[in-house]
Amino acid sequence: xxxxxxxxxxxxxxxxxxxxxxxxxxxxxxxxxxxxxxxxxxxxxxxxxxxxxxxxxxxxxxxxxxxxxxxxxxxxxxxxxxxxxxxxxxxxxxxxxxxxxxxxxxxxxxxxxxxxxxxxxxxxxxxxxxxxxxxxxxxxxxxxxxxxxxxxxxxxxxxxxxxxxxxxxxxxxxxxxxxxxxxxxxxxxxxxxxxxxxxxxxxxxxxxxxxxxxxxxxxxxxxxxxxxxxxxxxxxxxxxxxxxxxxxxxxxxxxxxxxxxxxxxxxxxxxxxxxxxxxxxxxxxxxxxxxxxxxxxxxxxxxxxxxxxxxxxxxxxxxxxxxxxxxxxxxxxxxxxxxxxxxxxxxxxxxxxxxxxxxxxxxxxxxx
Amino acid sequence: xxxxxxxxxxxxxxxxxxxxxxxxxxxxxxxxxxxxxxxxxxxxxxxxxxxxxxxxxxxxxxxxxxxxxxxxxxxxxxxxxxxxxxxxxxxxxxxxxxxxxxxxxxxxxxxxxxxxxxxxxxxxxxxxxxxxxxxxxxxxxxxxxxxx
Ligand code: FES
Numbered sequence: 001x002x003x004x005x006x007x008x009x010x011x012x013x014x015x016x017x018x019x020x021x022x023x024x025x026x027x028x029x030x031x032x033x034x035x036x037x038x039x040x041x042x043x044x045x046x047x048x049x050x051x052x053x054x055x056x057x058x059x060x061x062x063x064x065x066x067x068x069x070x071x072x073x074x075x076x077x078x079x080x081x082x083x084x085x086x087x088x089x090x091x092x093x094x095x096x097x098x099x100x101x102x103x104x105x106x107x108x109x110x111x112x113x114x115x116x117x118x119x120x121x122x123x124x125x126x127x128x129x130x131x132x133x134x135x136x137x138x139x140x141x142x143x144x145x146x147x148x149x150x151x152x153x154x155x156x157x158x159x160x161x162x163x164x165x166x167x168x169x170x171x172x173x174x175x176x177x178x179x180x181x182x183x184x185x186x187x188x189x190x191x192x193x194x195x196x197x198x199x200x201x202x203x204x205x206x207x208x209x210x211x212x213x214x215x216x217x218x219x220x221x222x223x224x225x226x227x228x229x230x231x232x233x234x235x236x237x238x239x240x241x242x243x244x245x246x247x248x249x250x251x252x253x254x255x256x257x258x259x260x261x262x263x264x265x266x267x268x269x270x271x272x273x274x275x276x277x278x279x280x281x282x283x284x285x286x287x288x289x290x291x292x293x294x295x296x297x298x299x300x301x302x303x304x305x306x307x308x309x310x311x312x313x314x315x316x317x318x319x320x321x322x323x324x325x326x327x328x329x330x331x332x333x334x335x336x337x338x339x340x341x342x343x344x345x346x347x348x349x350x351x352x353x354x355x356x357x358x359x360x361x362x363x364x365x366x367x368x
Numbered sequence: 369x370x371x372x373x374x375x376x377x378x379x380x381x382x383x384x385x386x387x388x389x390x391x392x393x394x395x396x397x398x399x400x401x402x403x404x405x406x407x408x409x410x411x412x413x414x415x416x417x418x419x420x421x422x423x424x425x426x427x428x429x430x431x432x433x434x435x436x437x438x439x440x441x442x443x444x445x446x447x448x449x450x451x452x453x454x455x456x457x458x459x460x461x462x463x464x465x466x467x468x469x470x471x472x473x474x475x476x477x478x479x480x481x482x483x484x485x486x487x488x489x490x491x492x493x494x495x496x497x498x499x500x501x502x503x504x505x506x507x508x509x510x511x512x513x514x515x516x
Binding site: 157160161164165175178179182183185189276277278279280281282283284294297298303308309310 | 405406407410433434435438439440456458460461462463464465466476477478479493495
């Protein structure tokens with residue numbers, strides 16, 4: 001046997017080795033065939049991948065923070081301080097984790113509303129929508145549970161207020177509050193619990209749902225909004241591999257740049273250590289993605305008939321959330337091409353509501 | 369016909385039997401888990417009075433947070449020089465209130481609630497007044513007592 005033969009043989013063997021063990025051809029074929037429809041709203045197809053990108057950053061920086069973080073009332077604040085002041089680039093890692101969390105919520109929000117307005121939740125994508133909305137709620141759960149972990153004053157009171165809100169739910173409210181707080185009060189037990197939820201429970205749930213969500217998107221392909229069906233039929237779709245993927249990657253690169261710039265120029269502050277026996281500081285505010293709810297609750301009178309206004313407001317938000325989750329089963333259009341004006345109007349109204357309420361909360365100081 | 373019917377019955381009996389078994393199994397797994405995640409109640413010694421401040425500690429038109437058991441309380445000295453004491457836990461969503469000498473009354477920073485010097489909720493979202501305590505001056509000490 002000549003030397004040349006030998007080399008080609010070993011090459012073929014190597015390729016064959018993997019081919020025999022993994023049916024990669026089917027996957028490769030799938031990606032070769034995968035297309036992205038081109039029309040006026042194609043830009044919105046990038047937002048889901050963007051959310052995924054921030055999520056990956058969160059996993060990476062989160063694992064790094066775990067190396068130094070200690071989840072007890074006595075040590076949490078000090079360990080974050082240690083990360084920020086003593087650990088090399090610790091401030092950067094923590095800052096990226098905080099900023100990326102916010103950008104991830106923003107990207108997920110935009111992704112969700114664009115999907116809603118483009119009617120991508122309709123048959124047969126109901127489960128994709130439901131899993132997506134659940135993923136969004138879990139993202140908010142990450143934000144809420146992570147916020148407490150540095151154990152600073154703002155986080156302490158935000159958690160107190162946030163968990164207290166849960167207790168208005170009829171029948172199970174108080175049990176839920178005790179479950180969340182690990183007792184009647186916000187204490188070190190709460191911190192340890194939130195830590196477990198933040199780094200074990202939520203990641204597990206998100207991973208399962210994310211796999212389902214992404215798998216469904218692959219199986220069903222991209223949805224085309226009703227208004228764009230004709231345009232998209234005229235245009236040639238873009239092959240996912242490599243063209244769309246490359247654009248995705250370019251987007252991720254830009255996102256990374258923005259993220260690093262924010263994290264470096266505006267390092268996330270640590271504030272003061274939580275003191276359960278100090279008054280709530282003036283100017284206390286929840287994170288921006290919860291602001292619109294708090295602002296709304298302010299406008300509800302203290303008493304409506306015999307019920308606390310707060311209770312009614314919170315129940316109303318719960319119902320709207322449920323409605324949002326079940327949208328695909330409510331907006332059933334037999335002819336897929338028709339758009340449903342009422343639902344579109346609802347989507348825009350919700351967006352306008354969130355923006356206006358958040359702006360008011362920012363403009364009027366201390367009284368959100 | 370007879371045979372078929374009894375066969376069906378046996379089948380559905382087995383279905384119920386198995387189904388019931390599965391439900392019992394799941395229940396016996398999740399019941400302890402559910403109980404486990406609810407934290408055990410830790411008994412707190414109920415404290416009915418506490419020394420909140422020294423007699424000369426507070427100037428008129430000032431306030432102070434003190435520990436009352438495991439909850440914060442607020443001791444206020446009115447501009448006239450009287451002492452008042454309340455639970456410092458806001459009746460809205462449990463933030464800790466503070467005395468504002470510029471307002472001359474109690475204020476909650478969380479959602480901008482105002483309470484007058486009798487603890488009454490006069491503005492903002494709280495549904496109820498603050499819980500009021502009794503104040504006694506015993507020599508050099510200002511003692512706050514839970515009302516019966
Ligand atoms: S908790 Fe005091 S006003 Fe809301």
